[in-house]
Amino acid sequence: MNTFIIAGLLIVLLGLAYQMGWSKSRALATPNGLRVHSRGQYHGTLVALWTLIPAVLVLAVWAFFSPGVTHWYIVSQIPTDVLTSLDQVGLNQQMQRIRDLASGFGVTGELRPFEQAAGENLARFQLLSFLIMVAAAAGLGILGLLFARRRINARLRARNEVERFISWALIACSAVAILTTLGIVASLVTEAFRFFTYVNPLDFFFGTVWAPRFSSTGAGDAGQYGLLPLLAGTLMISAIAMLVAVPVGLMAAIYLNQYAHANVRRVVKPIIEVLAGIPTIVYGFFALVTVGPFLRDFGTAVGLNISATSALTAGLVMGVMIIPFISSLSDDILNQVPRTLRDGAYGLGATQSETIRNVLLPAALPGIVGAFLLAVSRAIGETMIVVLAAGNAPILRGNPLEPVSTITVSIVNQLTGDTDFTGPQSLVAFALGLTLFIMTLCLNIVALYIVRRFREQYE
Amino acid sequence: MDMLAGKVKMTDQTLSANLDPADMIDHPIRLTARDVTVHYGAKQALHGISIDIPDRAVTAFIGPSGCGKSTFLRCINRMNDTIEGARVGGRIELDGQDIYAPDLDVVELRARVGMVFQKPNPFPKSIYDNVAYGPRIHGLARNKADLDEIVISSLRKAGLFEEVKDRLNEPGTGLSGGQQQRLCIARAIAVGPEVILMDEPCSALDPIATAIIEELIDELRTNYTIVIVTHSMQQAARVSQKTAFFHLGNLIEQGDTEDIFTNPVNKQTQDYIMGRIG
Numbered sequence: 155m156n157t158f159i160i161a162g163l164l165i166v167l168l169g170l171a172y173q174m175g176w177s178k179s180r181a182l183a184t185p186n187g188l189r190v191h192s193r194g195q196y197h198g199t200l201v202a203l204w205t206l207i208p209a210v211l212v213l214a215v216w217a218f219f220s221p222g223v224t225h226w227y228i229v230s231q232i233p234t235d236v237l238t239s240l241d242q243v244g245l246n247q248q249m250q251r252i253r254d255l256a257s258g259f260g261v262t263g264e265l266r267p268f269e270q271a272a273g274e275n276l277a278r279f280q281l282l283s284f285l286i287m288v289a290a291a292a293g294l295g296i297l298g299l300l301f302a303r304r305r306i307n308a309r310l311r312a313r314n315e316v317e318r319f320i321s322w323a324l325i326a327c328s329a330v331a332i333l334t335t336l337g338i339v340a341s342l343v344t345e346a347f348r349f350f351t352y353v354n355p356l357d358f359f360f361g362t363v364w365a366p367r368f369s370s371t372g373a374g375d376a377g378q379y380g381l382l383p384l385l386a387g388t389l390m391i392s393a394i395a396m397l398v399a400v401p402v403g404l405m406a407a408i409y410l411n412q413y414a415h416a417n418v419r420r421v422v423k424p425i426i427e428v429l430a431g432i433p434t435i436v437y438g439f440f441a442l443v444t445v446g447p448f449l450r451d452f453g454t455a456v457g458l459n460i461s462a463t464s465a466l467t468a469g470l471v472m473g474v475m476i477i478p479f480i481s482s483l484s485d486d487i488l489n490q491v492p493r494t495l496r497d498g499a500y501g502l503g504a505t506q507s508e509t510i511r512n513v514l515l516p517a518a519l520p521g522i523v524g525a526f527l528l529a530v531s532r533a534i535g536e537t538m539i540v541v542l543a544a545g546n547a548p549i550l551r552g553n554p555l556e557p558v559s560t561i562t563v564s565i566v567n568q569l570t571g572d573t574d575f576t577g578p579q580s581l582v583a584f585a586l587g588l589t590l591f592i593m594t595l596c597l598n599i600v601a602l603y604i605v606r607r608f609r610e611q612y613e
Numbered sequence: 614m615d616m617l618a619g620k621v622k623m624t625d626q627t628l629s630a631n632l633d634p635a636d637m638i639d640h641p642i643r644l645t646a647r648d649v650t651v652h653y654g655a656k657q658a659l660h661g662i663s664i665d666i667p668d669r670a671v672t673a674f675i676g677p678s679g680c681g682k683s684t685f686l687r688c689i690n691r692m693n694d695t696i697e698g699a700r701v702g703g704r705i706e707l708d709g710q711d712i713y714a715p716d717l718d719v720v721e722l723r724a725r726v727g728m729v730f731q732k733p734n735p736f737p738k739s740i741y742d743n744v745a746y747g748p749r750i751h752g753l754a755r756n757k758a759d760l761d762e763i764v765i766s767s768l769r770k771a772g773l774f775e776e777v778k779d780r781l782n783e784p785g786t787g788l789s790g791g792q793q794q795r796l797c798i799a800r801a802i803a804v805g806p807e808v809i810l811m812d813e814p815c816s817a818l819d820p821i822a823t824a825i826i827e828e829l830i831d832e833l834r835t836n837y838t839i840v841i842v843t844h845s846m847q848q849a850a851r852v853s854q855k856t857a858f859f860h861l862g863n864l865i866e867q868g869d870t871e872d873i874f875t876n877p878v879n880k881q882t883q884d885y886i887m888g889r890i891g
Binding site for chain 1 (some may be wrong): 627657690696720721722723724726728729730731732734735736737738746747750751799800804837876
């Protein structure tokens with residue numbers, strides 16, 4: 155409700171500001187035949203920006219401080235003797251009661267004498283602070299408007315100023331992405347360090363047994379947190395996935411890029427890319443319901459003992475999932491190899507496959523390796539397929555026909571149903587997440603470095 | 614200084630080559646084209662080209678951009694096959710053999726008719742491997758010594774050996790533009806072609822590198838049939854004995870270079886040579 159009022163007010167104010175800037179600019183231009191530096195729309199936009207930015211700043215400050223101020227105000231409404239008798243949980247409940255009274259939501263149970271008054275006071279306080287905030291925002295906005303409008307003259311470089319604002323707005327948007335990343339990394343690192351106060355990092359990184367207890371069994375029995383079984387499972391499944399995806403994806407890319415007729419390419423390429431759009435959970439139950447039983451029956455037929463859920467099942471299906479990723483990236487990279495190189499080989503009398511093997515692939519190799527590394531980091535971080543199809547058996551062993559577990563699966567297991575982040579049982583998820591993050595980060599950095607070096611070569 | 618001396622010498626040579634009556638004697642015809650047409654999709658790029666190209670001489674194709682000279686050049690070793698939607702009609706014969714015959718081996722044809730491209734395009738391999746590539750895929754060398762021999766003699770013929778003999782294992786892409794283009798010529802020669810097609814071989818090069826390549830072309834014509842596409846009329850006049858003028862997909866006029874440049878018959882040729890079409 156309040157948000158709509160504010161938004162409505164802002165829009166009206168902005169429209170007004172734009173109109174005022176625009177009309178003043180027109181008034182300058184028409185009668186005198188003056189050469190005005192910027193067109194009316196830029197003056198309008200500039201005035202609107204000068205209105206918007208102060209108003210939004212006021213709103214932002216209010217949004218930042220108001221919870222704290224409200225908190226302080228509610229506490230001040232609770233008599234001291236009551237306050238001292240409350241513990242943290244009791245205080246939160248008491249404050250929620252006052253809030254509910256103030257909002258008109260109402261409370262159950264008997265009203266304590268101070269509560270009614272506190273609720274009314276809070277309601278009044280909230281209304282007042284809201285009005286002050288709106289008035290301040292509108293006032294500053296209007297001040298900005300008037301100031302900007304006064305600045306308008308024929309030589310004001312409104313066009314350039316709007317341009318500068320746009321570039322700052324774009325910088326702000328990219329900063330959001332970067333800051334989010336930094337925030338996630340920071341939280342991963344701090345929580346992982348909390349985990350390492352419970353468990354020795356050496357035991358974590360080099361331990362060969364993964365047997366976390368649930369926190370309900372008590373803090374005395376923390377369990378064992380050896381990373382190696384999970385790491386081995388992750389790497390094994392990724393390796394199987396790459397063994398499937400690399401040859402198939404690369405061949406598909408070569409076919410599409412070099413052999414396929416334009417009409418075939420137009421149809422086939424989007425279809426392959428649709429494969430990338432299938433949700434991984436769908437791949438997951440495909441693995442569980444179809445591929446796993448098939449492999450098991452196949453194993454029985456040839457005398458092998460293959461579990462329905464195994465590293466092989468998960469790896470095969472994950473490989474299929476990654477195929478479009480590799481073929482699409484490889485296709486782009488093959489496209490970047492200059493046509494003149496191909497012509498050179500054809501001109502010497504090389505056949506098509508000779509040209510591809512001896513000229514095209516060597517020239518594209520760095521980029522293709524980069525694509526592979528990006529695909530590996532996809533495979534390492536993939537979760538849904540392995541949750542369903544890898545068998546969740548965190549045991550260190552080298553047989554891909556048996557169930558394994560991965561880092562991602564263990565994160566899921568440690569976090570589902572237990573969100574009390576106080577014991578090593580759930581904190582270990584952050585240590586695992588950090589490990590995963592560092593692995594994929596390194597792979598991505600190496601891959602991007604290789605891809606970039608390759609690009610520079612041909613541009 | 615060396616370069617300048619070379620340039621002066623080259624000019625003398627080509628002038629005398631063009632004026633020497635002994636050189637004007639008719640060379641036997643190597644390539645004949647009759648009514649060659651090319652379509653790219655629905656667009657017709659060549660309208661019935663008929664021309665005879667003599668052995669062991671340089672034939673230049675000149676004409677404004679988009680006139681079809683490069684398109685016709687690419688018909689001679691069937692490079693147009695690699696372009697999707699290109700269709701070639703008419704008849705082209707190399708030594709009396711139809712190169713568009715169904716049973717013709719395109720790979721073998723391209724070994725006989727080498728090509729040098731507009732932009733130097735060495736493979737991302739060593740200098741040695743660049744030159745050795747053709748002989749390797751065609752199985753021209755029985756052993757390493759054979760291959761070394763082919764590579765070195767090709768680099769010599771392309772006038773590049775002295776400059777690169779100490780760094781044959783360095784990447785070909787590390788050479789200067791002019792050296793890269795001579796490397797590409799060496800690469801074409803190494804396969805032992807009879808005809809060499811050059812598609813504006815100097816358009817990406819500076820004047821000194823251009824002079825060196827032109828001198829090289831003049832030397833090569835004693836052993837090879839050379840067809841060169843150029844947008845520079847001066848270049849055509851300097852290096853060629855025969856010239857053909859293309860305009861809008863038609864072959865307007867052909868003849869001895871000297872005649873074309875001093876006494877063109879066709880009005881359009883006159884206009885182009887005087888710089889009025891361009």
